[in-house]
Amino acid sequence: KAGVTQTPRYLIKTRGQQVTLSCSPISGHRSVSWYQQTPGQGLQFLFEYFSETQRNKGNFPGRFSGRQFSNSRSEMNVSTLELGDSALYLCASSLGRAGANVLTFGAGSRLTVL
Amino acid sequence: ILNVEQSPQSLHVQEGDSTNFTCSFPSSNFYALHWYRWETAKSPEALFVMTLNGDEKKKGRISATLNTKEGYSYLYIKGSQPEDSATYLCAYSEGGADGLTFGKGTHLIIQP
Numbered sequence: 001k002a003g004v005t006q007t008p009r010y011l012i013k014t015r016g017q018q019v020t021l022s023c024s025p026i027s028g029h030r031s032v033s034w035y036q037q038t039p040g041q042g043l044q045f046l047f048e049y050f051s052e053t054q055r056n057k058g059n060f061p062g063r064f065s066g067r068q069f070s071n072s073r074s075e076m077n078v079s080t081l082e083l084g085d086s087a088l089y090l091c092a093s094s095l096g097r098a099g100a101n102v103l104t105f106g107a108g109s110r111l112t113v114l
Numbered sequence: 115i116l117n118v119e120q121s122p123q124s125l126h127v128q129e130g131d132s133t134n135f136t137c138s139f140p141s142s143n144f145y146a147l148h149w150y151r152w153e154t155a156k157s158p159e160a161l162f163v164m165t166l167n168g169d170e171k172k173k174g175r176i177s178a179t180l181n182t183k184e185g186y187s188y189l190y191i192k193g194s195q196p197e198d199s200a201t202y203l204c205a206y207s208e209g210g211a212d213g214l215t216f217g218k219g220t221h222l223i224i225q226p
Contacts, residue, residue, distance in 0.1 A: 003157075004157075033213065033214070035216070040218075041218065042118075042203070042216040042217055042218040042219060043158075043203065043205075043216040044216075045213045045214060045215065045216075047213075048213050055213075056213045058213065090157070090158070092158075098207075098213060098214055099145055099146055099207030099208070099213065099214060100145065100146050100163070100165065100207065101163070102148075102160040102163050103148070103150075103158075103160060103214075104160070105150075105157040105158045105159075106157060107156075107157050108157065
């Protein structure tokens with residue numbers, strides 16, 4: 001079966017711009033969670049969506065937002081980009097809530113902010 | 115802020131040797147502990163999800179144990195092979211199943 005698909009895989013933006021990343025989960029998975037990885041840091045939890053509702057949010061500013069559609073696809077948006085937002089953004093899907101279920105990760109979207 | 119610590123940060127092991135590393139997490143309000151393997155240029159891949167104190171899980175040459183009372187989990191690799199080279203991540207979930215807190219990983223290099 002198809003895995004978790006993230007688009008775009010690579011993108012370059014400039015400070016002040018905004019970006020939208022997309023994640024299509026495995027068919028049947030209802031939870032999508034998002035993570036940020038920067039050099040020297042582990043995966044930092046951004047937020048989790050389950051049944052179109054944000055269930056939890058990590059310690060990130062309000063410039064980071066997301067949503068989930070009725071087909072479980074999810075998007076995350078970062079507004080007013082800063083240099084420090086340069087990172088690999090991973091999404092993961094799971095059958096149920098992320099805490100108790102195996103996560104299947106996408107390949108990631110690598111964002112560079114100039 | 116939850117603190118998930120993994121040690122060592124990196125590890126060089128000779129092919130054929132066995133090895134293990136540690137994940138420490140808060141012992142209160144435990145819900146689940148995950149292990150993932152992340153190979154270069156690939157996506158993290160699930161190894162285990164453990165929820166019960168004393169749990170032991172095995173997948174081929176890799177096994178894991180869980181002690182929720184003292185807040186640690188060990189990952190063991192028996193007879194290391196070059197394909198085991200990867201970063202091994204653990205992630206902790208607190209009661210309520212709200213998101214995961216990841217450690218920074220143990221970077222394992224198997225030397226032929």
